[in-house]
Amino acid sequence: MKNIKEETIQKAIISDALKNSYNYGDYSSLVHNLATQGKTTGPEQKPSLVEYTRLNSRRMKRWDKTFKTPVDADKALFNAEHSVLFLVITESWCGDAAPSLPIMNKLAENNDNISLKIVLRDENERLMKYFHTDGAHSIPKLIMLNPSNMDVLGTWGPRPSKATEMARTFKLSNGSLTAEFKEELQLWYNKDKGQNIWCDLENLLSLK
Numbered sequence: 294m295k296n297i298k299e300e301t302i303q304k305a306i307i308s309d310a311l312k313n314s315y316n317y318g319d320y321s322s323l324v325h326n327l328a329t330q331g332k333t334t335g336p337e338q339k340p341s342l343v344e345y346t347r348l349n350s351r352r353m354k355r356w357d358k359t360f361k362t363p364v365d366a367d368k369a370l371f372n373a374e375h376s377v378l379f380l381v382i383t384e385s386w387c388g389d390a391a392p393s394l395p396i397m398n399k400l401a402e403n404n405d406n407i408s409l410k411i412v413l414r415d416e417n418e419r420l421m422k423y424f425h426t427d428g429a430h431s432i433p434k435l436i437m438l439n440p441s442n443m444d445v446l447g448t449w450g451p452r453p454s455k456a457t458e459m460a461r462t463f464k465l466s467n468g469s470l471t472a473e474f475k476e477e478l479q480l481w482y483n484k485d486k487g488q489n490i491w492c493d494l495e496n497l498l499s500l501k
Contacts, residue, residue, distance in 0.1 A: 304443040314410035317398040334385040356395035383433040390433040447497035447500040453489040
């Protein structure tokens with residue numbers, strides 16, 4: 294459990310990060326522009342990261358067009374009485390963010406009480422250190438906040454629950470995630486059609 298001083302520092306870091314955050318539209322434009330210029334976010338401009346940025350630009354646009362809100366979506370999601378802020382840490386090259394961010398945005402569009410803001414991991418190392426996954430700087434990482442006082446209400450990421458289990462099983466057998474596994478994971482995202490992400494977000498919102 295964090296002490297009061299540490300909580301105060303964490304809230305200050307979150308507030309500072311929000312000053313340089315993107316809304317979803319601006320972030321999508323950033324990724325598209327970088328892809329067009331043959332660049333990526335972050336200090337490393339490796340060809341592999343540039344290529345992932347290109348792929349993610351296309352994937353995000355596809356998810357924006359194709360994702361449909363589930364017909365059995367919990368109506369409570371769209372009538373929440375209390376406001377929440379979704380703060381997402383990511384980078385343009387992050388493959389798991391490509392399907393996740395459009396669905397988070399769709400949820401925020403359907404609920405006036407949900408705001409979505411996005412920050413870049415490598416520009417926010419102090420923030421990232423508070424939200425490791427198994428000791429790693431894994432992204433995307435969603436932090437659900439009370440916007441009135443910056444209390445952390447819950448977190449999600451870097452992958453939806455079913456994909457997390459797939460990755461865990463693969464690592465146990467192979468030691469690390471391969472490029473082939475990541476391709477298979479993208480096929481799983483497409484087949485799942487965002488349903489697992491949406492379900493996870495429903496569960497996250499039940500914590501507020």
